[in-house]
Amino acid sequence: MSNTELITLIVGMFAVTFGVRYPLLAFSRRLQLSGTVLRLLAYVPPAVLSAIIFPMVLQPNGELELNAGNPYLYAAVVAVATAALRAPLVAVILGGMTAFYAARFIILA
Amino acid sequence: MATDPLTTSAKHEFLSGAKHTIPMLVGAIPFGLLFGALATAAGLPLWATLATSLLVYAGSAQFIAVGLVSQGTAVALIIATTFIVNARHALYAASLVPHLKHLRQRWLVPLAFTLTDETYAVTIPRYNRADNSPNKHWFQLGSAAAMYSNWQLCTLLGALAGAQFQGLADIGLEVAMAVTFIGIVVPLLRSAPMLLSAVTAGVVALLCNGLPHQLGLFIGAIAGILAGFTLEQRRGASRSEPS
Known part of the structure; x- marks a missing residue:
């Protein structure tokens, strides 16, 4: 894997991981994950x-x-x-x- | 009930959070060392190995990424897999909202960035305790700081060790990864739906082996998730039916 690919990979992994952890915490006073989604995620x-x-x-x-x-x-x-x-x-x-x-x-x- | 200001000061909460995380630190050490060693053996340069732990900071996703890199998987597919593997963190974030909604962004950003299985597990009981300490978020920060620094140190040590035994790691990489993953998965399989989910995912991945870019992994994982969920639904339905 080239350095450019590695940087893309790491930045991309950072973006999706933080993108999962942060928005709900920041904005979710309004939105609510459905029970079905939560149960699917457990698998x-x-x-x-x-x-x-x-x-x-x-x-x-x-x-x-x-x-x-x-x-x-x-x-x-x-x-x-x-x-x-x-x-x-x-x-x-x-x-x-x-x-x-x-x-x-x-x-x- | 009045709270004792001495036991709920920010400093005390921070140290208490770190202290309660010690068992998790011990549990994470072999994972951190292994991640560093496996990433090095998979051909990642030291900077990339360290940057992954510093920026991504998500144990199982990091392991899976190294496994995929070693098999020549496309970058976009690895990022998509990372998203799916870490999606459970959304559950944690959602359940923390009531405890954190009074905090400013400068608190939410670091607390979200360092939100892992371990810190969540240690911190939730603290939030749920009935005392009205205004500094419970310092407890989470203490736990997160301990986990984060431990993970970085172990990654570095593992990477340095992996570089020393490059030849050995080349031979044992695949098997070390396979048995590590088995050690992570088996304890999760405590119910029939979980077991069905794992077996379905594995068998479908085997059947889709010829597909390019490790697409079989993706299809297998989705098949497994749906299989487990469907069985869970059916069992729930049959249980709630009057006999």
Whole structure:
């Protein structure tokens, strides 16, 4: 990414983020977000992140790799299991990465 | 009930806000370090990594942006995704309005700019407490100042560490990002609609994999949001029906 693109990106991200946080606070004595919008927004973080995670794990090279030779699969299974047990984030990351490197070591060997 | 001027002074509120944010600071440290390291590994120069934390200051959106940059996503699509990911901050802003409407713009601008999940979570109980302290906004400012400086410091340390281990980060970037995101998402999936939302978004994104500019991500996310919301509606409807 060129410097111009990076500056555009950062300024754009700043503009939309501040643009979400500020106007309601400044002017919203009059307007009110509908309950439907509020409830839709609650699904944004899990939906966006899952839409990133699934292809990263299951299509690491562009094609579906739902097989024992895909090291990302082991990382994801361990990470999901660790996170489901309410382990701290650091443990989830370390567990997942350990599984990834162990699986790759074994698969390559 | 009379309020004790000693315990509600601006300075006291500010320090109390910072103090109540300490657990959030500890929780944010690994995210800040990881953001700095991942951004560096994704090829962002140091100035861009630091500028993102200084100007955007929104944890999950920053992570998602780095993920998208590393996959060669178009700038406009990353900005659009940032908007959607941060849209929940509008909820926070809306719920703070009754507590902040008496303040001037010079207060509203910094308080809005630094409004994060963490500061909101710490500050709302303070606003809702029944005492009539006139300085509750100083509590929010104290929380925000602590979170903001902590985030900048962690970004810097993470970026410097990431630069040291460039080769290692190159290999582990994708998997580190994937497991970090999993660690963020899984705790959110406490209800059936949330779970359905996540799975739908993921599967649709997989199916749309061939589309250009990571459009599959966008379509997947929208499908997931609608799926979760629809299930929530149906459950609400069936619950309210007389048996």
